[in-house]
Amino acid sequence: MSEEADADDDEAATESEDPAETEAEERVEEETETQDVEADAASDGPVPVGVKLGSTRTVIAIPEESGDVRIIRTLTCLATYDDPLTGEEQVLYGEEAATQYPDRVQFMLRSGLPEDDDRAELTKKFFNTVLEENDVPEDSVVVYAIPTIENERGLDNLEAVIQESAIGQRTVESYPESLCGAIPAMGDGLEAIGEIFVSVNMGSTNLEAAAYRRGEQLNPFATGAVTGNEVDRMIANNVEGETQGRVNIDTTTAREYKEQHADFVDFEPFTDIIQQPGGGAHEFTIERSVMDACNQYLDDAVDEIANSFLPELANDHIKVYQLALDQPIVLTGGMACIPGIVDEFENRLSEELNRDVEAVAADNPDLGASVGAQRIADHLIGN
Numbered sequence: 114m115s116e117e118a119d120a121d122d123d124e125a126a127t128e129s130e131d132p133a134e135t136e137a138e139e140r141v142e143e144e145t146e147t148q149d150v151e152a153d154a155a156s157d158g159p160v161p162v163g164v165k166l167g168s169t170r171t172v173i174a175i176p177e178e179s180g181d182v183r184i185i186r187t188l189t190c191l192a193t194y195d196d197p198l199t200g201e202e203q204v205l206y207g208e209e210a211a212t213q214y215p216d217r218v219q220f221m222l223r224s225g226l227p228e229d230d231d232r233a234e235l236t237k238k239f240f241n242t243v244l245e246e247n248d249v250p251e252d253s254v255v256v257y258a259i260p261t262i263e264n265e266r267g268l269d270n271l272e273a274v275i276q277e278s279a280i281g282q283r284t285v286e287s288y289p290e291s292l293c294g295a296i297p298a299m300g301d302g303l304e305a306i307g308e309i310f311v312s313v314n315m316g317s318t319n320l321e322a323a324a325y326r327r328g329e330q331l332n333p334f335a336t337g338a339v340t341g342n343e344v345d346r347m348i349a350n351n352v353e354g355e356t357q358g359r360v361n362i363d364t365t366t367a368r369e370y371k372e373q374h375a376d377f378v379d380f381e382p383f384t385d386i387i388q389q390p391g392g393g394a395h396e397f398t399i400e401r402s403v404m405d406a407c408n409q410y411l412d413d414a415v416d417e418i419a420n421s422f423l424p425e426l427a428n429d430h431i432k433v434y435q436l437a438l439d440q441p442i443v444l445t446g447g448m449a450c451i452p453g454i455v456d457e458f459e460n461r462l463s464e465e466l467n468r469d470v471e472a473v474a475a476d477n478p479d480l481g482a483s484v485g486a487q488r489i490a491d492h493l494i495g496n
């Protein structure tokens with residue numbers, strides 16, 4: 114059931130309704146997309162590159178000479194094997210590694226950051242392979258997005274991965290993921306850096322929130338209790354219940370169900386088939402499992418924002434709280450891709466707070482952090 118991952122990933126990345134969006138050239142790996150985003154790529158100076166190394170996916174944004182921004186989007190995983198002729202270690206990453214080597218593929222950022230030396234080494238191997246195979250320019254200014262997690266070791270390891278890579282020979286800087294992700298949601302340039310607003314990042318291992326005042330982060334908040342990974346686990350459990358125990362799916366399949374079918378506006382029941390151990394196939398229909406999990410996720414997210422994050426913000430910075438709630442709240446991260454989630458978040462949060470709040474997201478919230486980081490890098494070169 115997981116072999117469709119490739120096609121689905123591409124689909125997810127191309128779903129933008131921007132008619133100017135074009136397919137990447139053929140030499141570019143199939144997980145790579147070209148997005149039509151404004152950028153000034155000076156042909157001879159350093160190139161501004163945006164990077165997000167996430168626990169599920171890594172996204173890199175690079176301007177092309179045409180002015181478009183090329184997006185490399187890949188699962189953050191690798192598998193190695195020894196070349197039978199040379200004996201040399203070969204590295205595979207992304208969908209290819211996950212599909213061809215399910216027995217030994219490693220998702221080294223499962224917890225969100227490279228926690229220890231081993232995982233830092235694996236992350237370097239992964240990142241350098243992605244850079245090499247996609248010709249990411251070495252003469253570059255790199256801005257990378259960092260999660261709002263108090264984990265000094267993990268953040269230091271992440272920094273080492275980027276600093277010690279071939280790219281970013283001019284400069285390497287980091288900015289918070291929820292700020293980078295808000296940039297493409299708030300305009301075509303860097304408007305977000307001049308505003309006062311709240312950003313909520315809906316990732317695989319964390320729900321993060323912060324207020325931003327002209328780029329300054331206030332009241333950073335993170336919880337590992339409301340996550341995309343937890344939704345996947347809930348879906349897997351729900352499927353077992355919904356099929357009276359006849360169907361067991363792994364969390365990768367659950368994630369694929371979520372990414373392909375979750376929809377707060379018009380969810381359609383779907384069918385899938387499993388091969389039974391004794392031979393023969395069993396077809397089943399999923400009606401509730403996916404959206405029950407997504408509804409639970411959204412209720413929990415709204416609860417954390419309304420009853421944990423916002424009260425603390427109001428307590429510490431009442432003026433900023435008032436100004437920020439008069440602006441749309443920006444939703445970023447992969448879970449914000451679910452159709453209708455922005456309006457539904459807005460409704461449920463307004464109800465919980467007993468006042469009207471608005472919410473917005475970029476066209477592709479899962480790519481937002483790297484697109485925003487790339488714009489910051491572009492600005493740094495300009496200065």
Ligand SMILES: Nc1ncnc2c1ncn2[C@@H]1O[C@H](COP(=O)(O)OP(=O)(O)OP(=O)(O)O)[C@@H](O)[C@H]1O
Pocket residue numbers: 125166167168169170224225226260315316317318319320340341342368371372373375445446447448449450451479
């Ligand atoms: N189109 C989609 N529909 C539904 N869910 C999606 C979609 N795209 C990505 N996701 C989900 O979003 C989550 C990944 O989000 P994101 O890439 O922002 O996380 P991350 O930065 O890797 O994680 P974290 O910051 O928590 O470490 C995963 O749970 C993934 O399944």
Ligand SMILES: [Mg+2]
Pocket residue numbers: 167168260290314316317446
């Ligand atoms: Mg993240």
